[in-house]
Amino acid sequence: MGKEITSREADYSQWYIDLVKKADLAENSEVRGCMVIKPYGYSIWEKMQQALDKMFKDTGHVNAYFPLFVPKSMFEAEEKNAEGFAKECAIVTHYRLKNDPSRPGKLMVDPEAKLEEELVVRPTSEAIIWSTYKKWIQSYRDLPLLINQWANVVRWEMRTRLFLRTAEFLWQEGHTAHATAAEAVAETKQMLDVYAEFAETFMAMPVIKGRKSEGERFPGAVDTYCIEAMMQDGKALQAGTSHFLGQNFADAFNVQFTNKEGKLEKVWGTSWGVSTRLMGALIMAHSDDDGLIIPPKLAPIHVVIIPIFKSEEELNKLSVKAEEITKELRKLGLSVKFDNRDTLKPGFKFAEYELKGVPVRIAIGPRDLENGTVEVARRDTKEKKVMQMSSIVAEMPTLLDSIQQTIYDRALKFRDEKITKVDSYEELKRVLDEKGGFVSAHWDGTAETEGRIKDETKATIRCIPLDSVEEDGVCIYSGKPSKQRVLFARAY
């Protein structure tokens, strides 16, 4: 009884919502489009942050924090970027409330406290950051400037979904400035590699690195790179982006430096980000109808120990062993929970930790005490086996590695099976409808063709894969010559 989850087959969208809510990751808040990230969900995000933050630091970046508010005139300085986000900006127009004379005890906006200039709540921080960089950069010796910030941003979305698209979300945004275009491009690609490595190593989620078409490019960027992941329902999900900004923001904010020859040059920029959307990706990449499956490297709890007992005396005996194991596992840096609650049956606990995606469960009962064994169950395969109590600690790191690998391999196999090559428009449509996934096809490179295919099939060009080989072909839509296949998919 208790927490029933809609099956993926019955209603994938509802399955996702059930999982988020019932596994205590997040819930809808009183504010439309905004969510409360609950402790269990937040602890997964913290794991992601820790891993990413280390990778950023290892590649020479430092953290800083810039304001939530951006003056409207500053925001609109880079026109394409401003235009791109204009439709979804929250704006602060007043700075004070006052008592409402017509409704005792209630407040109203004080019309006399109107701001001289409206403040845009950042949908992204390029504007405020580049206007600051202008002050920080004078010489080539000030470059490169490699800064990241962890922050919240607001995009007033029409339709929201927990983690995948919320009006306010958490992310990191890296903003770098360089002396040369080549260096900025290298930075853009380096950070794309960092994201891909993070997705694959920590999230156990294979991704395709690629470049966005003009139509899908970040507003204000010269080039946008992305990592694209495949969800279990056959829809693609953009999991991270890295932008080569060219000199667009240097132009808009007049950011120049003196080079070695004493000449003024404009700086080159990049920006890159991943968000709490990764939580949605993590859930939809791996989980099943029984609940979450969290790769060990991101699991808030690695191992849960569940005692099976009839009496308090029995529990006490088991507790001694369980605490011994807990202590030893913790020495290895693992997060262990010993669930000794005496009001719930073991079966209930089993189901609960499966729902929450804890990678390993150890059950220990009177029989085990006699035999010196424990029952070990892994979440990814549901496999259970009896192991020697004496060796369980030593074997745990290997077991967790194996789980991490199995989850990745499974996702990779699924993803690879969901890539289909087609050579005609009819085939593209059929594959999208019947199989889903990525469809690899020739495209003539025009925004017009891309737009028409999008209108007719709801599929977009997810990316032009970086590792794709040049091959002569014809565009499946226009019949014009093409040198490369791109990936189409319906996407989140």
Added chain:
RNA sequence: CGGGGUGUAGCGUAGCCCGGUAUCGCGCUUGGUUUGGGACCAAGAGGUCGUCAGUUCGAAUCUGGCCACCCCGACCA
């Protein structure tokens, strides 16, 4: 922003057509029995029925307005 739906205890719901002060399950509290895959018994606590107005002796129920949220679409990370 269009189309649909729903607001009743912490959660999920019945009641609404046909007006008479709210049903059931889960959860919670207390006590007892249980515990190797989602326990059971008993006794309890918990409600401005989204909101405002109207009709009526009487409104969860009828009428009108408003609000909120969810789902589907367009737009988007």
